[in-house]
Every structure is written in C-alpha cells, then in structure tokens.
Amino acid sequence: MLAIDGSMDAPRKCDVLIAGAGPAGLATALYLQKRRPELAGRVVALDKAAHPRFKVCAGGLIPKTLLALDELGIALDVPAVDIVNGEARTEVGDVDLSRGDVLCRVVRRDQFDAMLARQARDAGLEIVEHCRVLDVVQEGGLPRVETDRGPFEARVLIGADGSGSRVRRAVFGSAKDAVGRALMIDMPVNPETAREFVEHRYVFDFRCVSGGISGYCWSFPCVIDGRPHLNLGIYDQLPRRDRGIAGEQALMLSELRKAFPQLPLDGLERRTLNWHAFPIRWFQRADRYSVDNVVLAGDAAGVDPLMGEGISCAFEHGKHAAAAVSRFLEGDAQALNKYDEHLHRGSIGRKLAILGFAARNFYGRQHRAFFRIASLSRRAQEIGVDWYNGAAHVDELPPAALLTRWARAVLFGGSVR
Ligand SMILES: Cc1cc2nc3c(=O)[nH]c(=O)nc-3n(C[C@H](O)[C@H](O)[C@H](O)COP(=O)(O)OP(=O)(O)OC[C@H]3O[C@@H](n4cnc5c(N)ncnc54)[C@H](O)[C@@H]3O)c2cc1C
The missing domain is CATH 3.50.50.60 (FAD/NAD(P)-binding domain)
Incomplete structure (x- = not known):
C-alpha cells in the first residue's frame, strides 16, 4: 500500500x-x-x-x-442437534442411512x-x-x-x-469450472410435528438429478437462537452457465419445492431475503x-x-x-x-x-443405473455410509485393507469398522 x-x-x-x-x-x-x-x-x-x-x-x-x-x-x-436417523430418496427407491449411532451433529x-x-x-x-x-x-x-x-x-x-x-x-x-452452487433456507418449525426433530433425522433427496441438477436437496433440523428450525437446501455440483444465475436459482428453488411439497416454499423467487446462495469449490x-x-x-x-x-x-x-x-x-x-x-x-x-468418480456417475447420464446398483445391498450401503462419514477412521485405510474388510463384511456380515 x-x-x-x-x-x-x-x-x-x-x-x-x-x-x-x-x-x-x-x-x-x-x-x-x-x-x-x-x-x-x-x-x-x-x-x-x-x-x-x-x-x-x-x-x-x-x-x-x-x-x-x-x-x-x-x-x-x-448448541447442536444430534442426527441418528437418515434417509436418501432416489428415483429408484429410498435408502435408510441409519447406523445405530450419531450420523451427524448439526450446529450453526x-x-x-x-x-x-x-x-x-x-x-x-x-x-x-x-x-x-x-x-x-x-x-x-x-x-x-x-x-x-x-x-x-x-x-x-x-x-x-x-x-x-x-x-x-x-x-x-x-x-x-470446479465451483458448485448451494442454496439454503432456514425455516421455523414445530419440533413436535416436524419429523426431522421427532426422529432426529436428516433427509437427502437425489430425485432432482433427473430434473437437471447434479446434486441433491437436504433437510436438517437445527436450532437458531434457541428456536427449532429446518435448514433446507439444494446443491448443484455443475451449475450450467447457459441457464444464467437467475435461471439456475429458479431451477434450484423449483426442485427444492418438489422435494419438500409439504413445506411453504412458494414464491421464494420473489422472497430473495429468505434464502442464501453460496459457491462451493470442489x-x-x-x-x-x-x-x-x-x-x-x-x-x-x-x-x-x-x-x-x-x-x-x-x-x-x-x-x-x-x-x-x-x-x-x-x-x-x-x-x-x-x-x-x-x-x-x-x-x-x-x-x-x-467422491469425484461417484459424482460423475450418480449425477451423470447413467444415474438411474448407478442409484439402482447402490440400492442392491443394505450391507454395502452401511459400509458406504461408514466410509463417507469417516467413522472409526475407516476412510483412512489403505485401499487393499479397505477392500478386504469390505468384501468380508458384504460376504460374511459383521462390521467394516
Ligand atoms: C449452503 C451450504 C451448505 C453447506 N453445508 C455443509 C454441511 O452441512 N457440512 C459441511 O461439512 N459442509 C457444508 N458446506 C461446506 C462448508 O460450508 C465449507 O466447506 C466450509 O465452510 C469450508 O471451510 P473454509 O474454512 O475452507 O472456508 P470458509 O468457511 O468459507 O471460511 C473462509 C474464511 O475466509 C474469510 N475470507 C474470505 N475471503 C477473504 C479475504 N479476501 N480476506 C480475508 N478473509 C477472507 C471468510 O470471512 C471466512 O471466515 C456447505 C456449504 C454451503 C454453501
């Protein structure tokens, strides 16, 4: 200076x-x-x-x-809300992500x-x-x-x-080219009726992939200034430039509405103060x-x-x-x-x-086939959740050790941790 x-x-x-x-x-x-x-x-x-x-x-x-x-x-x-139940909604069916222990803690x-x-x-x-x-x-x-x-x-x-x-x-x-976009909304809810609070549950909804979004919608319970809220949002790994920012946001809001039709999400395009958008570099x-x-x-x-x-x-x-x-x-x-x-x-x-490989396939042209493969084995899903979450450091295992544990767990049951 x-x-x-x-x-x-x-x-x-x-x-x-x-x-x-x-x-x-x-x-x-x-x-x-x-x-x-x-x-x-x-x-x-x-x-x-x-x-x-x-x-x-x-x-x-x-x-x-x-x-x-x-x-x-x-x-x-x-303050944190502990999540012990989870579900992923896909075009080919729902997947239960619960593992019997904490999947996530939601903070502000x-x-x-x-x-x-x-x-x-x-x-x-x-x-x-x-x-x-x-x-x-x-x-x-x-x-x-x-x-x-x-x-x-x-x-x-x-x-x-x-x-x-x-x-x-x-x-x-x-x-x-490696910058995704996420958009989120915090909405006050009644914790006695909102399923996310009653069941300590988060929801991921991947059905927006067929609507042109390379990503998913989510709903997390959270507490803001002592009051229960849902944090809802949508992530698009590959926002398309030809849609322009306004077009992309309109599509994201419309897919979010489709994922959570029970919530008052109408007219958000006009209520821009009610949501926030932010880039995520991957x-x-x-x-x-x-x-x-x-x-x-x-x-x-x-x-x-x-x-x-x-x-x-x-x-x-x-x-x-x-x-x-x-x-x-x-x-x-x-x-x-x-x-x-x-x-x-x-x-x-x-x-x-x-995760980059998974994004290319689950958000690519063959996404239905990949969601179908992922829906086949409950055991493989549990292992995938543990690996993703880094539970007990399983994600740090050398590839050969991880593969051996994975094969043993899928074939003979037991834990991969
Ligand atoms: C809508 C949304 C939902 C998300 N949900 C989750 C989630 O549930 N769980 C999860 O793990 N991740 C989530 N993420 C991703 C997560 O927010 C980021 O990956 C994380 O914040 C990265 O941390 P960071 O320290 O790298 O960057 P940041 O948290 O962005 O921190 C960067 C810091 O740098 C400062 N800064 C920026 N520019 C300058 C500058 N020019 N000069 C000085 N200071 C500067 C900022 O003020 C900030 O304090 C979400 C992201 C978005 C957009």
Whole structure:
C-alpha cells in the first residue's frame, strides 16, 4: 500500500500467515499450535469479517469432523442437534442411512467458528479481523500479502479464504469450472410435528438429478437462537452457465419445492431475503495445492464434489498443512511439495477422487443405473455410509485393507469398522 508520502508501507512480518479464519484456517492454526506450542505469537490469521459471523452452511458435522475435534482436545460446547436417523430418496427407491449411532451433529456456523477462533486465540493465535486480503505477490521467495489494512509478509502463507479464494486466484490461477452452487433456507418449525426433530433425522433427496441438477436437496433440523428450525437446501455440483444465475436459482428453488411439497416454499423467487446462495469449490486432481511458500486448505483447495461437504476436509487439510508447515520451518525445503503430494495421493486425495468418480456417475447420464446398483445391498450401503462419514477412521485405510474388510463384511456380515 502506498503511504501519503509516496513510500511503501513496511510489511508486518510473521512466520506463518493464514488468510481466512474459517474452519480450514483455524484448524491449521490449532494443529500447528498442538505440534509447535512455541510458535505462539508467530502465527497470524487475517479475516475480512469478525467472529461470530454468519456463514452460509447447513452446519452438519460428520463423525470425521467430530474425531478431529477429539484429536485437538476440543469439546463441542455450542448448541447442536444430534442426527441418528437418515434417509436418501432416489428415483429408484429410498435408502435408510441409519447406523445405530450419531450420523451427524448439526450446529450453526457462526457459533461453531467463533468457538474454534476462541480456542485458537487461547493457544496464542493472533486473528486480525476486518482485514481483507487483496493480493499476494512473491518477493524473494517470501509471500507478501496486500490487505486493506496494509501489507503482511511471512515465511509461509496458508490460503484458507474459502471458495472465492484471493490467494488461489493470485498464486494458483482460478479455474471456475470446479465451483458448485448451494442454496439454503432456514425455516421455523414445530419440533413436535416436524419429523426431522421427532426422529432426529436428516433427509437427502437425489430425485432432482433427473430434473437437471447434479446434486441433491437436504433437510436438517437445527436450532437458531434457541428456536427449532429446518435448514433446507439444494446443491448443484455443475451449475450450467447457459441457464444464467437467475435461471439456475429458479431451477434450484423449483426442485427444492418438489422435494419438500409439504413445506411453504412458494414464491421464494420473489422472497430473495429468505434464502442464501453460496459457491462451493470442489477437488480436482489436476489442481496444485502448493506453489513456492504458499499452500491452500479447505474450500480454497477444493472439497467433496459429491455432497459439497467441506468441514471435515477443512480439518483434514488443516492437519496436513500444519504438519507440512512445521517441517518446513524446521528446514525441510520439500515439506510444502509433500503436502501437495499428500492431497493427491494420501487418504484425503483418494477419498476426494472416489467422491469425484461417484459424482460423475450418480449425477451423470447413467444415474438411474448407478442409484439402482447402490440400492442392491443394505450391507454395502452401511459400509458406504461408514466410509463417507469417516467413522472409526475407516476412510483412512489403505485401499487393499479397505477392500478386504469390505468384501468380508458384504460376504460374511459383521462390521467394516
Ligand atoms: C449452503 C451450504 C451448505 C453447506 N453445508 C455443509 C454441511 O452441512 N457440512 C459441511 O461439512 N459442509 C457444508 N458446506 C461446506 C462448508 O460450508 C465449507 O466447506 C466450509 O465452510 C469450508 O471451510 P473454509 O474454512 O475452507 O472456508 P470458509 O468457511 O468459507 O471460511 C473462509 C474464511 O475466509 C474469510 N475470507 C474470505 N475471503 C477473504 C479475504 N479476501 N480476506 C480475508 N478473509 C477472507 C471468510 O470471512 C471466512 O471466515 C456447505 C456449504 C454451503 C454453501
């Protein structure tokens, strides 16, 4: 930034700079603080907003995220609705997703993110709020971040600034073809009659695939300011540009109405204040996640293409980014490249690649055939749910071990966990 006398502002220096204090940025900080407590005061996060801040999100924490919180020693001390029953509606029939234990805990993101920020601050993270990242330039190998509150310089920069990441755009380029769209509505309900509350149930409805949406509708019970609500929404992994934004939103709202005809969803096109739309960047194998001293995490890096679930990815990226940054600060010059390699070839990369394959097929031209195959075996469905949810870390098993457990569980019964 140019000062009044024409000179450049001297940058504020730190060891690790994190752009974005959402789950990905905060998880990176929390894992880093756990590994290297002596870094307290040398790690800075920048956020354009201030916690607690609204975030368009259904707030479903799958067991993988809950395991990450356990690993970090963080108790979930915000209001949450536990989901123990689930169903997926498809064109070829309904699938029961219940597993006898918690499938998901539904929180509000303003409260959840503020809780993470509090924990990270307590452990020594400085969060500079109301500070918007504008650009990143690499000077002599060191990333210099231009913000509306002056420049910052660090030995390593984590781009965790969400789907519209400035860091990604400045350092990695930004293909728009891997960005999905989700739209959501919060609606007050009577908890004594709403099935989602009575049965602690979430609903996924994939029947919109035949209506031209590469995704699904959902309904989650949640609590806002102490009052029971349903969080409803629709995700489209591949919004078609030829429809235009208004056309795409009209189609999404119409499919949402079809999925939940019992709810008062008429006229939403005119009631734009009642719903929120937001992009979700999903993982692509061809992308890179580290360049020089800059790495990406969370939505900025790309998350689950099938369901648009991203909080568990944010924690997983944060964990590996923290390990890489820690090794880098100890002198391992290749550590950040290894992070890129891990995001492609490690368990998270494998999982996201499989979810990409699933999205291409369940949302592709042969979707009916794939939903039919998925409906055949109850056992295989249970295993799929455990794997997706990361229950007992089964998603981290090496492919051969997972296949063996899967084959044994399908053929002879028993648990894959
Ligand atoms: C409608 C909807 C429903 C969803 N439901 C779920 C769900 O139920 N479960 C689930 O796991 N995932 C869900 N997701 C996905 C989930 O919200 C994201 O994957 C998750 O928020 C990613 O975390 P993040 O930290 O990478 O990014 P974000 O949560 O977007 O955080 C990025 C942070 O960076 C800040 N920031 C952005 N730009 C700048 C800038 N230029 N300068 C400084 N700061 C900046 C923002 O203020 C924000 O605090 C949903 C998404 C949508 C859109």
